[in-house]
Amino acid sequence: MSQLFEPLTLRDVTFGNRVWMSPMMQYCAPTGGPDVGTPTDWHLQHLASRAVGGAGLVMVEATAVTPDSRATAYDLGLWNERQQAALARVAALLTACGTVPGLQLNHPGRKAGSGRTWNDEHPPRPDLRRLAPSPIAFGPLPAPDELTADGIADVIGAFARAAGRAREAGFRVLELHGAHGYLIHSFLSPQANHRTDAYGGSRERRMRFALELVEAVRAQWPQELPLFFRTSATDWLAGDTEDPRPGWTVEDTAVLARELTARGVDLLDVSSGGTVPDAPIPVGPGYQVPLSARVRAATGTPTAAVGLITEPEQAEKIIAKGEADAVFLGRVLLRDPYWPRRAAGVLGAALAVPPQYTRAYSVR
Numbered sequence: 001m002s003q004l005f006e007p008l009t010l011r012d013v014t015f016g017n018r019v020w021m022s023p024m025m026q027y028c029a030p031t032g033g034p035d036v037g038t039p040t041d042w043h044l045q046h047l048a049s050r051a052v053g054g055a056g057l058v059m060v061e062a063t064a065v066t067p068d069s070r071a072t073a074y075d076l077g078l079w080n081e082r083q084q085a086a087l088a089r090v091a092a093l094l095t096a097c098g099t100v101p102g103l104q105l106n107h108p109g110r111k112a113g114s115g116r117t118w119n120d121e122h123p124p125r126p127d128l129r130r131l132a133p134s135p136i137a138f139g140p141l142p143a144p145d146e147l148t149a150d151g152i153a154d155v156i157g158a159f160a161r162a163a164g165r166a167r168e169a170g171f172r173v174l175e176l177h178g179a180h181g182y183l184i185h186s187f188l189s190p191q192a193n194h195r196t197d198a199y200g201g202s203r204e205r206r207m208r209f210a211l212e213l214v215e216a217v218r219a220q221w222p223q224e225l226p227l228f229f230r231t232s233a234t235d236w237l238a239g240d241t242e243d244p245r246p247g248w249t250v251e252d253t254a255v256l257a258r259e260l261t262a263r264g265v266d267l268l269d270v271s272s273g274g275t276v277p278d279a280p281i282p283v284g285p286g287y288q289v290p291l292s293a294r295v296r297a298a299t300g301t302p303t304a305a306v307g308l309i310t311e312p313e314q315a316e317k318i319i320a321k322g323e324a325d326a327v328f329l330g331r332v333l334l335r336d337p338y339w340p341r342r343a344a345g346v347l348g349a350a351l352a353v354p355p356q357y358t359r360a361y362s363v364r
């Protein structure tokens with residue numbers, strides 16, 4: 001019996017299986033005008049094909065909470081009515097395709113203002129603001145502005161409003177992007193947070209922004225629906241590698257996980273890295289799975305593993321060994337939208353078929 005294809009229930013949501021689509025930016029939303037930040041036909045086919053391919057959850061890419069905080073000009077956004085209506089169509093489509101619709105909210109912080117990954121295109125962005133806990137540049141990007149106390153309250157308010165819009169749009173899972181060096185993660189990491197006020201210094205103070213944000217979002221996100229938090233479980237710096245630079249560690253993540261759970265986070269999506277461009281990351285098959293396993297074992301918090309999980313047997317073992325409750329697949333699902341169907345075949349599991357396609361499965 002495959003455990004990968006066993007259902008999983010969190011709050012009132014049951015996922016048909018534990019093979020989930022990881023959030024992946026497509027860099028093709030309109031960059032201005034009335035449709036700024038809305039999903040396009042490209043997004044619809046991109047997301048629906050993975051839903052029909054059998055993923056138990058499809059997570060819509062990192063979606064900006066304010067216009068001036070888009071990572072690229074091409075990001076999806078959820079700060080206005082029009083975006084909410086367009087994303088409602090996505091949620092309905094994913095539901096009709098038989099999966100659970102999820103959406104990831106993000107503020108890119110000091111990493112705002114990069115270009116498209118394939119041609120580095122940068123349309124003019126007069127409204128762009130790079131906001132961060134401290135004025136410390138990431139790589140070649142200009143240094144960000146340090147957030148004031150009022151600025152922090154504004155960002156938290158923008159996340160809470162976007163969470164309310166995601167609820168109204170019909171999403172059933174909400175994920176906060178607390179990883180990859182973006183704003184929430186940059187508050188956690190001593191690499192990027194040099195504040196001396198209540199939001200910087202000790203680990204408890206560096207966690208304060210994330211915890212206040214989760215509380216504000218939880219108040220807008222229905223009790224019956226699960227809230228996820230994507231974490232960079234380690235910066236791969238001091239404490240976890242030979243690199244002497246101070247960083248956020250797996251031990252810190254275990255402490256954070258307990259605090260998040262106490263505030264209504266239901267699952268930690270365990271990624272890593274992103275605070276410095278040159279961390280010694282041991283990239284290889286399933287390289288982040290041990291991070292998920294450690295956090296899950298130390299805290300009892302449900303986790304999802306992600307990162308170079310590409311083979312059905314590999315994914316099955318992660319679940320069977322209790323290293324995670326689900327796996328998020330990224331690039332392999334871009335290469336093969338029907339990966340979950342293929343994996344179910346390999347593992348001898350049954351996977352529901354859209355009724356429109358039953359003839360393809362009943363006749364050989």
Ligand SMILES: Cc1cc2nc3c(=O)[nH]c(=O)nc-3n(C[C@H](O)[C@H](O)[C@H](O)COP(=O)(O)O)c2cc1C
Pocket residue numbers: 022023024025026061062104177179230271306307308309328329330331332
């Ligand atoms: C094209 C692309 C876009 C991505 N966009 C996001 C994103 O919006 N949010 C996020 O948390 N991670 C993003 N990621 C990271 C993936 O979600 C995933 O964590 C990473 O690719 C590792 O998993 P994989 O080895 O299965 O691809 C992106 C990755 C790719 C390849």
